[in-house]
Each structure stands twice: as structure tokens, then as C-alpha cells.
Amino acid sequence: MTVPLWPELRDAARRVDELVAVLPEPGARLPEQRTEIAAAKDTARALRTRYLRTHADAVYDHLTRGRAGELRIAELVAAAAAEFPALLPTAGQLAADRGRRQADKEGYEIDQGVFLRAVLGSPRSGPHLLDAMLRPTPRALRLLPEFTRTGVLRTTSVRMERRDGTAYLTMCRDDCLNAEDEQQVDDMETAVDLALLDPEVRVGVVRGGTMSHPRYRGRRVFSAGINLKSLHSGEISLVGFLLRRELGYLHKLVRGVRTTDAPWHSPTVQKPWIAAVETFAIGGGTQLLLVFDHVLAASDAYLSLPAAREGIVPGAGNFRLGRHTGPRISRQVILQGRRIRATDPDARLLIDEVVEPERIDEAVAGAVERLRGPAVVPNRRMLVGAEEPVEEFRRYMAEFALQQALRLYGEDVIRKVSRFAGRGA
Incomplete structure (x- = not known):
């Protein structure tokens, strides 16, 4: 790995994983348990944000071979999780969340939002990622x-x-x-x-x-x-x-x-x-x-x-x-x-x-x-x-990546979609 992670970031990510392992499922946690794990997640996310302010371009270059390769967003976050497991949720963590109702998820996607805000917000890496997303999909080419x-x-x-x-x-x-x-x-x-x-x-x-x-x-x-x-x-x-x-x-x-x-x-x-x-x-x-x-x-x-x-x-x-x-x-x-x-x-x-x-x-x-x-x-x-202008769009989408991730797990959103889900379309 050419871009070392901070030890304190690794420790904060490990603390979250330890709490997830011993606590009940998200929907069954007591208020004090929710407060404890929310604080641990906030600590880890603050460290990720600080780390990416300095290292987002280096991480992106590592994953794309110096921008010689192009990865769509799904491919990028998967590669980043494999290479930098304290920085993004692993495939196993996402798979565990995928089978749950929105109200019962851990909210690992917020960490993806932290990462993608940094990448899209970079004047160097962001345009490269936007260009990758404009490529035709493999399904379309087929x-x-x-x-x-x-x-x-x-x-x-x-x-x-x-x-x-x-x-x-x-x-x-x-x-x-x-x-x-x-x-x-x-x-x-x-x-x-x-x-x-x-x-x-x-x-x-x-x-x-x-x-x-x-x-x-x-x-x-x-x-x-x-x-x-x-x-x-x-x-x-x-x-x-x-x-x-x-x-x-x-x-x-x-x-x-x-x-x-x-x-x-x-x-x-x-x-x-x-x-x-x-x-x-x-x-x-x-x-x-x-x-x-x-x-x-x-x-x-x-x-x-x-x-x-x-x-x-x-x-x-x-x-x-x-x-x-x-x-x-x-x-x-x-x-x-x-x-x-x-x-x-x-x-x-x-x-x-x-x-x-x-x-x-x-x-x-x-x-x-x-x-x-x-x-x-x-x-x-x-x-x-x-x-x-594409640069204005890029800056907007960088902030959107995080703000929408946070909104997905807002308590008000969880309540509202639960209510809407009981209605006809």
C-alpha cells in the first residue's frame, strides 16, 4: 500500500467494528447503545474527513493506477474498500446491511459519502471520475x-x-x-x-x-x-x-x-x-x-x-x-x-x-x-x-454525495418512508 492510513483512523474504525459485533441489531438497540455507537462512528468519520482532505488524490491515483484506468463509482468504492478497509465499508459489511430495512441499517453508506465527497471535490480526481461515469456501460455495449x-x-x-x-x-x-x-x-x-x-x-x-x-x-x-x-x-x-x-x-x-x-x-x-x-x-x-x-x-x-x-x-x-x-x-x-x-x-x-x-x-x-x-x-x-459548467456541477455533486448519504439515515426520513410505505403508489 503506497498511501498509509493513520493509526488513529485504524483504531477508530476498529472501535466501531467492535461495537457492531457486540451490540444488538440497529433496530433493537437501547437509546444509550445508540448514543455510544453514534459517538464512535462520528469520531471515525471526522478522522476520515481529515485524512481525505490531504490524501484523497493519492488514494484515487493508487486505485486508478495514476488515473491510467477508469473506474465507475461502484467499482471505485469497492476497490477502495478492499485496499483501505478502515476508510470505507467492506463488501461483507455492505452485504449485511443490504438485506435490512432502511431503519435497521448501520449506515455504512455515510462513509462512502465521506469518501466520494473528497474525490469529487478534488479538482484533480473529480473530473477524472466524472469522465469515467460518461463511458457507456458494459451492458449497453453488449x-x-x-x-x-x-x-x-x-x-x-x-x-x-x-x-x-x-x-x-x-x-x-x-x-x-x-x-x-x-x-x-x-x-x-x-x-x-x-x-x-x-x-x-x-x-x-x-x-x-x-x-x-x-x-x-x-x-x-x-x-x-x-x-x-x-x-x-x-x-x-x-x-x-x-x-x-x-x-x-x-x-x-x-x-x-x-x-x-x-x-x-x-x-x-x-x-x-x-x-x-x-x-x-x-x-x-x-x-x-x-x-x-x-x-x-x-x-x-x-x-x-x-x-x-x-x-x-x-x-x-x-x-x-x-x-x-x-x-x-x-x-x-x-x-x-x-x-x-x-x-x-x-x-x-x-x-x-x-x-x-x-x-x-x-x-x-x-x-x-x-x-x-x-x-x-x-x-x-x-x-x-x-x-x-462542468466544474460547478462537480462541486455540487461532491457535497451532494455526503448530504444525501446523511439524509438517507435521518430519523425523520426513516419515519416518513415507513408511513409512505403503507400506502399505494
Whole structure:
């Protein structure tokens, strides 16, 4: 190991492990036991934070062979845990937590958040990690030959068809109103990669499918946001869902995919994207709209970001929403749960085109035609660079990595998702 850990950090991590071994399961601990282990964890996390302020780049260079190799976030934290076991939770510790409800977990993901805040916050290591996350996934590369041949992708959460140079991506979790979980994130990143890699695709369209849920049976729904039942049951992870979503397919919608097939004058392949909103876009659904080039909505649809009600941070919504609406409206939406209906005057800051529900198909066709021109992509590239500088995004995501990890284990979040979990979607 070329980057030695401090002895006091090793001792603090060992103290936490010793307490975990002798104490009851997290959900069964007495108040004084919770206080004791919380203090031990805080001591270890403070030492990790101090250590990484000095050594984050050295650790990252060690794991990536001097940045000659590229590791996605999941690969990075796994490699770091193997090489620096006092710095991050081990595979065994994470596996033990994975089978528990959110309320019964040890909260090892907070230590991942400490590590990733340091790496993403580094002007040297952070950009390298962002670039690694823009690479196409192995799953997409495996499916690419079949998709380029047939123009069809069918997964658990997503259907995509290529027609006349346009990739029509439909979110099809009809049982849960397109509420997002880790499967949906994997399927969405796969679909976005394929649309960007396929040379025949010029424009992408994202739309919600027709629902079988009793309350919305037969209607198209864009997205109900994060799946709170999955969060309650411990199936929403920091790395596999919350960070992969933001740094994976959402970031690729903005900046494109990095590939050796990109033109010599650009490191990424970018394409314009259109969203069509029917019924509602809640939470992560509204976050998604903030990265599209053209958003159209049915006149009876609404948008919301109920972050304060759920207790979590709405992804990069805090970073992007105010750039669209200004600070007052973004505070009303994020902090106070304001809904914006498609016909509200303020909706024009988020929605380009509002049409009657029966005219959505016609509006999508018109938007596709307008965004097919050869000058769209270079102009889009310049707009993205001006509106969302990558360095600002990196600094935001560094802080998000820790703050969202802390929110996942907030007592108020645990109470709220337990209550939501007893309801229908």
C-alpha cells in the first residue's frame, strides 16, 4: 500500500467494528447503545474527513493506477474498500446491511459519502471520475449490435424503439407509476447509452407509458419519482441509485457519452432530447425534465419536487431548478412543496409547450422535426457549457454525495418512508 492510513483512523474504525459485533441489531438497540455507537462512528468519520482532505488524490491515483484506468463509482468504492478497509465499508459489511430495512441499517453508506465527497471535490480526481461515469456501460455495449440491427430494446422498466432516426424511450413500470428504483436506473442508463451510440439516432424522446395502477389505469404517467417503498425496504442505495442516476444517465443526457467513436473535435457524442409529460412528473420526474432540450406537457399535467416532505435532497434539482425559474420559485417548489400545473404562468419557465392531451403525439412530432437540424448539436453543446459548467456541477455533486448519504439515515426520513410505505403508489 503506497498511501498509509493513520493509526488513529485504524483504531477508530476498529472501535466501531467492535461495537457492531457486540451490540444488538440497529433496530433493537437501547437509546444509550445508540448514543455510544453514534459517538464512535462520528469520531471515525471526522478522522476520515481529515485524512481525505490531504490524501484523497493519492488514494484515487493508487486505485486508478495514476488515473491510467477508469473506474465507475461502484467499482471505485469497492476497490477502495478492499485496499483501505478502515476508510470505507467492506463488501461483507455492505452485504449485511443490504438485506435490512432502511431503519435497521448501520449506515455504512455515510462513509462512502465521506469518501466520494473528497474525490469529487478534488479538482484533480473529480473530473477524472466524472469522465469515467460518461463511458457507456458494459451492458449497453453488449446490447448495441442487436439494437443497431433491430432498433428495439425491451427491459423491465424501459421500452425503446428507433423510428425514422428518432429513439422513442418509454418508461413502462405500469404497476408503480414509473416510480424509480435501481432496476429503473440501470435500464434508463442502458437505453440512453444505446440511443447516443446508435449512429442512426438523431433525436431522443422520453415519455411515460400507459399505467395499470388502479387510480390511473389506461392513462400515461411520466414519473412518480423515487420509489418510497423501495427506500423503506432498504433497496435504494447511495451508490447504485442516487449517485449513479445523477452521474450516469442524467449526466449523459446533458453531456453525451464518451466513446472512441466520438468525432475528433469532441470527447462525447451528444444528441438533443425531448420529454413529453402526461398526468404528472413528481420528484425525480421533475428533476429529469431539467436536463431536456424541449419539454412539452399535456394541459392537465403538473410538476412537483416534494423533497422537504420526503426528507431527502432532490438530486441535482437544487443545482438546476433555480437556473430555470430563479431562486424564489425554486425555494417554493423544493422547500415548501409547491406544485406547478402545466397551465400556470410560472410553468413556462419549465415547460416549452403545453397542448391538450389528445395533441401530444402531434406536438412530439413537431418537436422532433425542429431538433433534427445539423446545427442543433453544436449549438446545444455551447448552451450546455454556458448554462451548466462542468466544474460547478462537480462541486455540487461532491457535497451532494455526503448530504444525501446523511439524509438517507435521518430519523425523520426513516419515519416518513415507513408511513409512505403503507400506502399505494
